[in-house]
Amino acid sequence: MNRNRLLDLWVGLFVLIGIAALAFLALRAANASSFAAEPTYTLEARFDNIGSLKVRAPVRSAGVIVGRVSSVGFDAETYEAVVSFRVNARYPFPKDTSAKILTAGLLGEQYLGLTAGGDPVMFKEGDTVRLTQSAVVLENLIGQFLYNKAAEGKSGDDRPAESKPADVKGADVKGAEGSR
């Protein structure tokens, strides 16, 4: 078969453009860092409520993404959510690091925030984060606010207002001390 140089040139150009388009999608449109599979270690954290945290949600510390949530499960014995997440091996965290579920912006996606402690011992693969704080659920927050308002307004009211403020107290304690 005789070579057709013009045809070869066009096909070569086409393949080049195609590969360039793929490279553009990989490097410019996607976050290219994620496919350079860097070594990670897996940690676990237990929460009373994870809100709408999803698999692949970012794990941030000081606002920088240091890992990703790898799985979200439910423990049928303690009725807690079990969140596993992978942290880049470049970033070791001390044993008394605390994990919070936070929201980016007012209505943005939820992410796992890590706040480092001062323990000299670092986490190892498979460790559990002891200090956790659950997600803030907007409905509970509004409910608490309304109850508090009602309680304030009722100081001079004739109706006995014991049961509801007591409830609010209970909710308050739970909300603030979701950490353990």
Add this chain to the structure above:
Amino acid sequence: MAERGNVPPAQAAGPVRARTERLGAWTLQKIERLGFAARFFLAILRFSGPSLRRFGLVMREIHFAGVLSLVIIGVSGLFVGMVLGLQGYETLVRYGSAEALGTLVALSLVRELGPVVAALLFASRAGSAITAEIGLMKATEQLAAMEMMAVEPLARVVAPRFWGGVISMPLLAAIFSSVGILGGYLIGVVTIGLDAGAYWSQMQAAVDFRDDVINGVIKSCVFGVAVTWIAVFEGYDAAPTAEGVSRATTRTVVTSALVILALDVLLTALMFRGT
């Protein structure tokens, strides 16, 4: 390949029985055709070795199916991206999140519109031409002549066209998505005046290489196999007349479009099911 004639209708029996028999014959014929198509697919794979070794043949088909489709793919990609930019901006600005335009444009293109629309265009631009070419070769008895000369038409004619299409399709889809993202950029950043940094950084934060880009490429590979398989099969199976070739060409475009959309539902359900 077996000769498949129409089953003679039952004349002597009653109208109900005749109709039932016609329905049965039609069903059997369709199933038989599907079986033939599957056997044909295996035969293409069996004869791929020799035709891939003569890569010049495949090159010619990549030129035909890929290079010559570049213009329509590029221009359509640009327009689709621009429309996404306009429509996406209209919707997002109501929720005060116009910065997410880059995410919207990139995810829609990379996950769905790139592979699907490129495959639909590819089926109507290249698939129909492949069917017409092979069908006409059959109608003018060129395929029979090749067999007489001990040249296997599957290896010489069908397999190179199949591989040319399969190789071109993912490249075309990637080009479509890239040009579309640039089209969205033209509308969002250049025309409307969003921040260019936000457009790219929001996109990069949301688009994942493995989950989105690679899955899009897998989709377009699957579509490429499906479309070119349908195209070469319809051409090879066409009735060897002018009318037969024209019907086969129509069937290629219609079947390809349906198969692409049906496969897309399946693949999307497999790949992107929410967790």
